[in-house]
Amino acid sequence: MAHRGTSKSYILRRLRQQEGLGFLADAIEAGRISSHAVGLELGWIGRPGLVGVRDGQAKQRHFLFQRLLRESARAARDR
Numbered sequence: 001m002a003h004r005g006t007s008k009s010y011i012l013r014r015l016r017q018q019e020g021l022g023f024l025a026d027a028i029e030a031g032r033i034s035s036h037a038v039g040l041e042l043g044w045i046g047r048p049g050l051v052g053v054r055d056g057q058a059k060q061r062h063f064l065f066q067r068l069l070r071e072s073a074r075a076a077r078d079r
Contacts, residue, residue: 006035006045023068040061
């Protein structure tokens with residue numbers, strides 16, 4: 001059965017197929033960010049409305065994702 005939804009292999013494959021998102025797949029494989037966090041930030045994975053959600057975790061995930069985007073843009077600019 002093919003991996004889909006929230007599996008790491010599915011998200012990696014989808015990132016590599018999308019133009020310009022391969023750097024996120026590289027960051028996942030390097031252990032800098034989780035595949036689930038990337039899927040959440042890109043809107044590929046939804047989160048149920050939970051009671052007692054910690055806003056700090058969401059902010060941390062968002063800032064890490066934004067830092068990866070800035071690093072990629074800086075690397076592309078410096079080439």
